[in-house]
Amino acid sequence: MVQVNMETHLLGANELLARRNRQLFKDHKVLVINLMSSPGSGKTTILERTIEALGGQLRLGVIEGDLYTDQDAQRIEKKGVKVIQINTEGACHLDAAMVGKAYGQLPTDKMDLMVIENVGNLVCPAEFDLGEDFTAVVISTTEGNDKLRKYPLIFRQAKAVLLNKMDLLPYTDFNLERFKNDLDQINPSATVFMVSGRTGEGIENWTRWVFEEVKRKNPF
Numbered sequence: 625m626v627q628v629n630m631e632t633h634l635l636g637a638n639e640l641l642a643r644r645n646r647q648l649f650k651d652h653k654v655l656v657i658n659l660m661s662s663p664g665s666g667k668t669t670i671l672e673r674t675i676e677a678l679g680g681q682l683r684l685g686v687i688e689g690d691l692y693t694d695q696d697a698q699r700i701e702k703k704g705v706k707v708i709q710i711n712t713e714g715a716c717h718l719d720a721a722m723v724g725k726a727y728g729q730l731p732t733d734k735m736d737l738m739v740i741e742n743v744g745n746l747v748c749p750a751e752f753d754l755g756e757d758f759t760a761v762v763i764s765t766t767e768g769n770d771k772l773r774k775y776p777l778i779f780r781q782a783k784a785v786l787l788n789k790m791d792l793l794p795y796t797d798f799n800l801e802r803f804k805n806d807l808d809q810i811n812p813s814a815t816v817f818m819v820s821g822r823t824g825e826g827i828e829n830w831t832r833w834v835f836e837e838v839k840r841k842n843p844f
Contacts (some may be wrong), residue, residue, distance in 0.1 A: 657760055670830075677831035715748075
């Protein structure tokens, strides 16, 4: 009797579709960011700020992942960006098949940058390649210092880590030195941005970096 490890099978099938997505994104010269975080980190606010800063310079599209509602997609749509909603209906992550289908509903010949806002979760999304160019993870000062050590995979894979809610730092017991030390041990090559989605602090540094990444993939 042959036994099949279902998780291995699912991840393998997903990897094939992710490769297909990646080639598609490359052919269309679109930089794709997989934006991940735990719930309540301020990920959607960061995305709104990103659109506000880059909307006049780049052509953007967004795939919005959530379990059941389209509340975040409505917020993004108000920024004048084309957004496709994916409701996973209980699944804790997006997968490459979902993203590939949603991508086909976007104006793919009129985009420089696409942001996939993944489902709020620090575990499952890290295990599923979507074909993105890189991942960016948002963590907030209000979440405490234990997240990096508890969920190392998602931070190990990240090209960028955004520490959000810096405006609230004085009112928390979040330890910046510990955060930096933990990240250095897990992923010393990650680019770190200290930001506040509420006040706009540090957003310019983040969006300038994203703009350069877009130019690097597709020189204007």
